[in-house]
Amino acid sequence: MSSLERSDVARLAALARIEMTDADLDRLSGQLAVIVDAVAKVAEVAGEDVPATSHPIPMANIHRADEVRPSLAQDAALSGAPEAEDGRFRVPQILGEEA
Amino acid sequence: MTAVDAAARDWTRATAAEMADALAAGEVTSVALVQAHLDRIAAVDGADPSEGVHAFLHVNAEEALATAAAVDADRAAGVAMPRMAGVPIAVKDVVVTQGMPSTAGSRILEGWIPPYDATVTRKIREARMPILGKTNMDEFAMGSSTEHSGYGPTRNPWDLERIPGGSGGGSAAALAAFEAPLAVGSDTGGSIRQPASVTATVGVKPTYGGVSRFGAIALASSLDQLGPCGRTVLDTALLHEVMGGHDVMDATSLDEPVPAVVEAALAGAAMDLTGVRVGVVKEISGEDGGFQDGVKQRFEESLDRLRAMGAETVEVSCPSFEYALAAYYVILPSEASSNLAKFDSVRFGMRVEKETIEKTMLATRAEGFGDEVKRRIILGTYALSAGYYDAYYGSAQKVRTLVQRDFDAAFAQCDVLVSPTTPTTPFKIGERIDDPLAMYLNDVATIPANLAGIPGMSLPAGLAPEDGLPTGFQILAPAHEDARLYKVGAALEASLVADWGGPLTAQAPEVAQ
């Protein structure tokens, strides 16, 4: 009863911005279905009464004082950029606007 | 030791503690130590990824020698020095190093030179330890064999056809091949301990938050922990004290002093464990099959040694461990899918240029990431997606609570818990590459500690009789009690080394050159 279909993998890959060819989907879908079925057992044990743990060591309220620290110089900030122009990171055309 | 002896000595075989002492005594220079290791790297690491150990992705010769020369000059001028000043070190490529390539084993970061240092890198520089280079790893630390590196696998110095463990196979192999006396590792589900086990070296995953993660390229933020790797328990402790401590740049960093691990290692070497209660965890000690005979045998012998030194052993049960592996393989991919989103070709790293940014991102990530990374990103994207969150991520976080409760109950009865580190000795390269689930089983004994944030150590337990390959002994302690690992570990090590006549790594076959 695999819960993960090939079409799911294609949809998830698009959501994760990883292009997948048919060959990629052929190769990865089967493996992923097996893994998903294996890890699905997490839902078997933990009941309603068990709280979720996000952080292994319980801590809270770790804040930073509102004090300015040095920023990177512009050329250091851009040093890894595949492409830069006028002190900015250059990217190909953006289609559609985000929230 | 006379000057002639010191000059003739092969310093790559020395422990880091011995190197520090010899430097302080003026018996050797840091430049000589660094040069000896650079020579060793040149001799065994392979000129090409297809040959040799291939532990290093980048050798930082020039800067390491310059650091060493500055240390030597200051020492000659009588400047006060940190204890480990001048002792060379290798750094896992997951840790960012300003001015030095940092790829996390991924092609998507090929050629990226970070404009900043990780906190651990800064601490190593402040300790004035020359950085020999960056070590190979499974891409973004996803793997247990270093076969998933984007730059070719690292080979186990015990047998170049076998895996050195992962994801920190490069760091462990560098130690086992005498290419470095110390190395930095990262452990998300066993990536320090499992490579230590299969290369007969020592590795420690500190308590979560004990070493700053700032500048460690994140795999799974709630599981990741940087830690020290060495060939002896004491060396590992010395590095632990260099790396550890509170950091304001990491909100999850523990605001408490570094545990006195060097003192604990020295105390343990006296081989007296009277009053120490050692729990053998039923679920990960090999009772239920799946563990190699020789691994179990060496583990049992190690327990005998602990008892002989006065420790009391009891069996404890952690029933939720049955679900730990599944929980881990939900939490890790989920967090990783988000942590790896930033590799989008905009600010750094690879770009496969297409007509729109969306297509560029799709193509770049398709080309830049390897299959294991893609698998885990898809898995994590699935586990977090609308309608599946509760069943997967939510449930896994609950299993995490159950694992913690099991540990709490076990530690109520024991000071430390123990198990074999890995079910088997190192397997052959390629043997499990197409079977992710089989690969994941390597981590069955190491993963629970990451889920609970507790510290763990792996140290050599001897060679498996049937294949002559290393087995590892894992020690776990409650959170914040890292010192217990070193006390018990140093005791067991002293007992074993007394019989072996020296560290186990000395028995490794010479790497074919």
Added chain:
Amino acid sequence: MTTMTYAQAMDEFDPVFGIEVHVELNTRTKMFCGCANEFGAEPNTQVCPVCLGLPGAMPVTNEKAVESAIRLGLALGCSIRESSRFARKNYFYPDLAKDYQISQYDEPTCYEGALDVVLDDGTVVEIGIERAHMEEDAGKNTHVGGTGGIQGADYSLVDYNRGGVPLVEIVTKPITGMGDRTAEVARAYVATIRDIVRALGISDGRMEQGSVRADVNLSLRPKAVAGESQDDVPFGKRSETKNVNSLRAIERAVHFEAARQASLLLAGRPVVQETRHWHEDTSSTTPGRSKEEAEDYRYFPEPDLLPVQPAREWVEELRGTIPEHPAKMRARLREEWGFSDLEMRDAVAADALGLIASTVEAGTTAQSARKWWMGELSRVANDREVALGELPVTPAAVAELQGLVDSGKINDKLARQALEGVLAGEGSPTEVVASRGLEVVSDDSALEKAVDDALAAQPDVLAKIQDGKVQAAGAIVGAVMKATRGQADAARVREIILQRAGVEG
């Protein structure tokens, strides 16, 4: 399809709306790193590994931002959650450095509040607040080529200076029952939020610079038929109009959307649940991404950050710092000051209430304070094209100036000259009066001499005065004022003239 007007739409349908307001906090540094939070720097100079999302970098929460968010929550009547936390909102976009936004999701710090909004006619409307949560801003894309808009651009350039700037997002509950006052209420609500964040001092509240930004959700549903409660009529499909960034635009966006949706519905066509973009130039909206193909944001707790658990005592301490509701404060001040509606409205519009209040506090009457700020100072501010508050004069100086007038040391005309000196940086009003020699001439002997001189120069006038044509004294007053360069007290001069003429006193 018939095009409806807003009024017609409101006749035919029952509107339901909700507003999301993003407030940029004026902390010194960003939400999760120590980069300066300042508007207008060179691109990518206020960035670091954290806000650039470089591999390995980690966020740490800005304590001041947490404090500001809690204070804002308290001002909105919200409960402050004992344990709240951050989550990651995952989506890919080039201005979002990490490709996830750190925001709050299922456990926002402030939740369940209510805010009174006072309309122009004094009607008070209570707006339910769903939540107020902390998050980080994104960077800024500049589109190059084409028309400069996103459509048809050749490529884009990204500046991350704004990336990571702290935001509080305030989300209302669905607001119903406002009928044709919907647009007015929407506008008044955002104006109130703006006033509150300014009064709290947590944001400059400048909508034109984007430090307060609003998204307007609107849907229409049929009016209840006889015997049916409007509450039982399900909501219609809504549109979400993004980035409506002025008060006027909010009203217009509601007008446009209501009319657009009504036109569709009356034509029997469906309203699509979607995001729409606001166009200031045409006062209209156009479709963006439709919600059907909306992203799956895959929220999960941010593992790099720990829960925010504000101590109860701290929250109570912060509650003590919450200023009075701006509309209620205005009503109280109008009463106390005795201003007319018009005077009050003008003062509010000029952003002069605080200045007037401080001037009154420094010891002058409300009307005098109003007269200065809304008169001479407004004129100067207008000439200089600056806000009143930016003029180089303090309320204390204005009070001092009025004090000099009240004590008769200077007259109104001299006071204006003294103010000119103050604005020119010559010192306090008293100092300017001294250094410019502006004091009213009150030494009678000097005045008497000037009067005698003037009377001697115009004997015919003296004769007229003595004849009983007292109003002729004006010419002599004028001459004396001229001779003393305006520094004489005109009333006193008149008295002396009449004395000299032997007419009175």
